[in-house]
Amino acid sequence: xxxxxxxxxxxxxxxxxxxxxxxxxxxxxxxxxxEPMQRFKDQKIYDTIVFYGxxxxxxxxxxxxxxxxxxxxxxxxxxxxxPVLQEELDDAVNQVFLSRYYQDAVDLARRMTEWSKSLxxxxxxVICSGGGPGMMEAANKGAIDAKGKSIGLNISLxxxxxxxxxxxxxxxxxxxxxxxRKFWFVYLAKALIIFPGGFGTLDELFELxxxxxxxxxxxxxxxxxxGSEYWDQIINIDNMVKYGVISKEDxxxxxxxxxxxxxxxxxxxxxxxxxxxxx
Numbered sequence: 394x395x396x397x398x399x400x401x402x403x404x405x406x407x408x409x410x411x412x413x414x415x416x417x418x419x420x421x422x423x424x425x426x427x428e429p430m431q432r433f434k435d436q437k438i439y440d441t442i443v444f445y446g447x448x449x450x451x452x453x454x455x456x457x458x459x460x461x462x463x464x465x466x467x468x469x470x471x472x473x474x475x476p477v478l479q480e481e482l483d484d485a486v487n488q489v490f491l492s493r494y495y496q497d498a499v500d501l502a503r504r505m506t507e508w509s510k511s512l513x514x515x516x517x518x519v520i521c522s523g524g525g526p527g528m529m530e531a532a533n534k535g536a537i538d539a540k541g542k543s544i545g546l547n548i549s550l551x552x553x554x555x556x557x558x559x560x561x562x563x564x565x566x567x568x569x570x571x572x573x574r575k576f577w578f579v580y581l582a583k584a585l586i587i588f589p590g591g592f593g594t595l596d597e598l599f600e601l602x603x604x605x606x607x608x609x610x611x612x613x614x615x616x617x618x619x620g621s622e623y624w625d626q627i628i629n630i631d632n633m634v635k636y637g638v639i640s641k642e643d644x645x646x647x648x649x650x651x652x653x654x655x656x657x658x659x660x661x662x663x664x665x666x667x668x669x670x671x672x
Contacts, residue, residue, distance in 0.1 A: 425573040429566055433581065436563055440668070441521040441544060441581045442505055442660070444498060445597050446528025446588030447491070456492035460485040494588050494620055495531045500653045501586065501619075502535025508661055510541060518583060518664060519544055523574075524556050524565065528588045533559035546574050575600065583668055584615040584660050589623040605646055606639075615663040616647045617656050624649070 411417055433439075451459065463485040467474045474482055502520045509518040520536035522529035524545025536543035537559045545560035547567045556565055568574040578585075579601065587598050598618075604610040618624055630647070633639045650656035 422570060422573060425568055425570055426576070429577055432563060432566075436542070436561075437516045438519055438542070438544065438564070438581065439516070440518055440583045442502075442518050443578050443582045443585045444502060444520065444522045444528065444532035444588065445585065445590060445594050446494070446498065446531075447590035447594060448523070448525045448527040448529060449591070450491045450495050450527040450531075450589070451488050452495050452531070453489075453492040456485075456488040456495075460489050491589055491623070494623070495528060497619070497653050498528050498531035498586075498588055499535040499538070501656055502532045503539045504535075504653065504657045505660065506536045506539035506541035508657075510539065512669070516542060519564075521546065521578070521581070523547065523593075524560060524567075526555065526557055528590065530557035530559060531588075533557055537561075546577055548574050579604065579610060582614065583612075584617070584664060586617040586619055586656065586660075588619050595627075602643075602646055606643055613667045615660060615667075617650050617660065618647050619650050619656060621649050621651055 405411060412420065463478075463482050466478060467482060470478060505518065506520055519542050520532055521544035522532040524533070524547035529545070533543040533545060534557075542561045542564060543559055544564040545556055545566065547556050547565070548571060549567055549569055556567070566574075566577075568577075575597065578597070585601060587594060601610075601616065605614060605616070630639070630644055634641055634644050648659055650659060
């Protein structure tokens with residue numbers, strides 16, 4: 394007698410064509426909320442210090458090497474670079490300027506991690522970055538140099554963004570949705586440091602300030618803008634106050650710092666007062 398049984402149907406959650414379809418978008422969004430939550434819980438991560446900054450910033454050694462190579466080209470051209478070579482030279486000079494912030498981020502993340510490890514409770518104030526190269530790599534490197542845990546909240550992009558090698562493997566995430574990634578930046582954060590960066594860094598900074606200003610984020614959240622020599626050329630918060638588009642109180646939402654010592658002491662004092670003595 395012939396077997397007329399039909400093959401067993403595939404369960405919906407195993408149907409990848411469905412899972413990747415527009416109709417299943419709510420499931421994918423929920424996954425980027427629940428799966429990180431489970432991993433943070435398993436790793437006993439309850440609060441973080443978030444570092445923002447450009448993915449394009451080079452470490453000091455690579456930046457200096459880049460400048461030397463371009464200077465050699467200029468010398469070969471008789472010291473008179475054409476417009477293309479001049480642009481290359483200007484970029485190399487700027488990379489050397491920005492590379493000092495890379496090293497500062499390494500040092501600050503290392504010191505914050507060493508301080509965190511000295512507390513009675515383990516895994517407090519774990520360093521978190523966007524998981525990519527540049528300033529994000531610097532933050533993760535500093536945490537690993539101090540033998541601490543290191544979080545990377547990566548995002549899939551067509552260019553630029555690949556995971557750096559200084560992220561604790563179980564805390565290396567790859568998000569599809571920017572807004573879910575931003576949620577996890579802020580949800581666990583107890584402090585944030587904004588190093589020099591571009592559109593992405595500005596987007597993260599101003600969304601964060603908006604959330605705090607409008608009381609959508611109600612916890613006390615120290616926010617450091619690091620590197621006034623750079624940021625004073627990019628944004629002018631004092632002029633926002635002058636023209637009345639923000640209040641004087643809003644100016645106090647951020648603290649400018651220019652040295653690792655200054656940023657470390659400010660963050661340690663604020664976190665101690667708000668989250669350690671307060672507890």
